Amino acid sequence: MRSDRRPSRRARGHRLGTTVPDSGAGDSTLVLGNVVVAGHRTSVRLEPAIWEALQDILQRETKTLNQLVTEIERARTASSLTAAIRVFVVRYYRDAMRD
16 A cells, blocks of 8 residues: 555544545535435435534434435435435424424
């Protein structure tokens, strides 16, 4: 192994354990996460704040990431899965503010 290589992507993982920083173009702040949606593995890129909000929601709702994202996928009518996740998080917190 070359000594000038960066640490592996998995070694720099996000606290959800299934996410790694996006090493795509530029200095993106997005974090890549792998989820299983209705039995199919897929990846989503979200901001760290969204991943943290999802972690809080998962603890409060006692669900797994795969369960929640599958529910979001089934409920969405348009747009991308990542956009649907962002909208879900915003609506979740807005609803919580009203309670």
